[in-house]
Amino acid sequence: MMSDVCIVGAGIHPFGRTEGRDGMDQGIFAVRQALADSGIEWKDVEFAFGGSAASGSADNMVSQLGLTGIQFINVSNGCATGGSALNAAVSAIKSGEYEMGMAVGFDKHPRGAFNADPSAYGLPNWYGEAGYMLTVQFFGAKIMRYLHEHDISRETLGRVAEKAFRNGVKTDHAWRRSEVDLDTIMNAPMICDPLTKYMFCSPAEGAVALILASEKKARELGVPIIRLKSSVMRTRPPGSFEVFAASIDNERGGTATGIASKAAFEQAGMGPEDIDIAQLQDTESGAEIMHMAENGFCKPGEQEQWLLEGRSDITGQLPINTDGGCLACGEPIGASGLRQVYENVVQLRGTAGARQVPGNPKTAYTQVYGAPGVSAVTILQR
Amino acid sequence: MSAQPIADNLFTEDMSALIGARNRETGQIFFPLPLTPDDNIEPVTLGTRGTVWTYTVQRFPPKPPYIGPTDPERFKPYVVAYVSLPGQTMVESRLTGVEPDDVKIGMEVEFTVIPLDPDAPLEEQKLIHAFKPVQGE
Numbered sequence: 001m002m003s004d005v006c007i008v009g010a011g012i013h014p015f016g017r018t019e020g021r022d023g024m025d026q027g028i029f030a031v032r033q034a035l036a037d038s039g040i041e042w043k044d045v046e047f048a049f050g051g052s053a054a055s056g057s058a059d060n061m062v063s064q065l066g067l068t069g070i071q072f073i074n075v076s077n078g079c080a081t082g083g084s085a086l087n088a089a090v091s092a093i094k095s096g097e098y099e100m101g102m103a104v105g106f107d108k109h110p111r112g113a114f115n116a117d118p119s120a121y122g123l124p125n126w127y128g129e130a131g132y133m134l135t136v137q138f139f140g141a142k143i144m145r146y147l148h149e150h151d152i153s154r155e156t157l158g159r160v161a162e163k164a165f166r167n168g169v170k171t172d173h174a175w176r177r178s179e180v181d182l183d184t185i186m187n188a189p190m191i192c193d194p195l196t197k198y199m200f201c202s203p204a205e206g207a208v209a210l211i212l213a214s215e216k217k218a219r220e221l222g223v224p225i226i227r228l229k230s231s232v233m234r235t236r237p238p239g240s241f242e243v244f245a246a247s248i249d250n251e252r253g254g255t256a257t258g259i260a261s262k263a264a265f266e267q268a269g270m271g272p273e274d275i276d277i278a279q280l281q282d283t284e285s286g287a288e289i290m291h292m293a294e295n296g297f298c299k300p301g302e303q304e305q306w307l308l309e310g311r312s313d314i315t316g317q318l319p320i321n322t323d324g325g326c327l328a329c330g331e332p333i334g335a336s337g338l339r340q341v342y343e344n345v346v347q348l349r350g351t352a353g354a355r356q357v358p359g360n361p362k363t364a365y366t367q368v369y370g371a372p373g374v375s376a377v378t379i380l381q382r
Numbered sequence: 383m384s385a386q387p388i389a390d391n392l393f394t395e396d397m398s399a400l401i402g403a404r405n406r407e408t409g410q411i412f413f414p415l416p417l418t419p420d421d422n423i424e425p426v427t428l429g430t431r432g433t434v435w436t437y438t439v440q441r442f443p444p445k446p447p448y449i450g451p452t453d454p455e456r457f458k459p460y461v462v463a464y465v466s467l468p469g470q471t472m473v474e475s476r477l478t479g480v481e482p483d484d485v486k487i488g489m490e491v492e493f494t495v496i497p498l499d500p501d502a503p504l505e506e507q508k509l510i511h512a513f514k515p516v517q518g519e
Contacts, residue, residue, distance in 0.1 A: 118447065133448070194438075246413050
């Protein structure tokens with residue numbers, strides 16, 4: 001039987017806004033922390049995969065970390081960049097070619113919503129000129145249909161955001177560190193109906209680095225071992241509803257997350273009922289709701305009851321987005337998917353402090369989703 | 383010189399319908415026509431009646447490349463919907479002739495053309511596609 005790839009070190013640069021420190025420097029900060037965490041030096045790292053959307057090519061990090069001649073490959077997969085870097089790093093160790101390497105992601109975005117170039121998505125210029133080139137519209141339209149189809153109240157969207165900010169208060173690396181009550185969330189200015197300002201995450205800054213090793217190498221290091229039981233990345237199937245779509249098929253189909261999740265559970269030999277904690281992509285409140293079902297944790301429509309009863313709270317049956325997710329941490333594109341894994345590593349080690357999930361969790365799940373319709377899933381086990 | 387379509391190959395010549403694309407092999411219909419001609423893709427006239435499958439409201443002025451009004455004094459929130467055209471596809475489109483708060487999923491709508499900026503001088507107006515509620519039924 002093939003041995004597991006293990007996470008032996010994790011580092012994070014706080015998310016949010018850090019004046020005077022560029023995105024790549026935040027990445028270096030996270031790498032140094034991850035190295036210290038695993039008790040190794042940069043020269044011990046045999047390879048790296050990394051990426052950012054707005055802060056340069058990750059391989060440039062060697063200028064500061066050391067010119068060791070390491071294989072360092074840049075990854076770019078939208079919001080799934082971090083998940084994809086991790087996926088590639090896992091494969092490199094599984095193949096037997098390497099024993100120890102790194103996945104890293106970082107970013108620093110300007111304030112305000114992302115504004116994308118139509119031609120980068122194979123779209124005509126008029127699409128942007130006429131006012132369709134906004135991810136927020138897609139999110140609003142998608143969750144509007146979902147609420148309608150599954151009879152979920154708008155208030156459920158508010159409860160997701162309320163939970164995120166509540167968890168963020170307890171998280172050192174979170175950006176938003178104060179609670180926001182449900183009334184404030186529901187009565188805040190509407191951005192793209194049915195989503196108000198507090199239901200969206202904002203582009204932000206931050207960085208995460210993870211050191212990965214073969215099981216044999218991990219044992220030699222003598223650090224707490226977190227096993228990567230699955231690392232899967234998938235793109236969209238026919239009939240899915242993705243960002244920047246001038247048309248979508250009348251006949252509805254599956255989702256990138258749905259197929260990534262199924263494959264990840266198969267790879268791990270587990271089912272949703274075996275998972276103790278989950279970090280799910282919550283670009284906005286609606287995404288967390290949809291992803292709860294797409295990853296198999298509940299049926300569509302059950303989310304309303306889940307949120308009402310606090311089943312996805314830190315003390316609930318399946319804590320979701322324990323560090324406040326993207327809503328409280330903000331979204332630096334390159335780092336976001338790795339933040340989820342970082343949070344799970346900390347939770348499984350039992351060192352998450354005030355936000356520690358009770359009951360010694362043993363398994364943890366992450367799912368990151370990004371344009372133009374990609375999803376990456378990991379399953380960790382202590 | 384009068385108002386002009388925002389782009390070529392968007393509307394039929396009389397501007398009574400949108401031009402979509404059909405994959406000759408799979409029969410799949412989508413919108414708009416690809417930028418690069420493809421032997422496998424043929425133009426198809428899209429239906430002019432459909433229903434609202436979902437929608438949202440753009441409540442703040444977009445950044446470029448948007449070329450409509452962005453001055454907060456003049457910016458009016460606009461409805462963006464996916465209109466299901468039976469047997470064809472769902473087209474992303476503005477809704478017009480209905481207040482944002484009155485839009486309903488499942489509403490019957492029909493095709494129309496509107497200026498991106500109604501306050502612009504006629505000769506500078508760019509025309510875009512929209513759907514409006516079907517009246518009197």
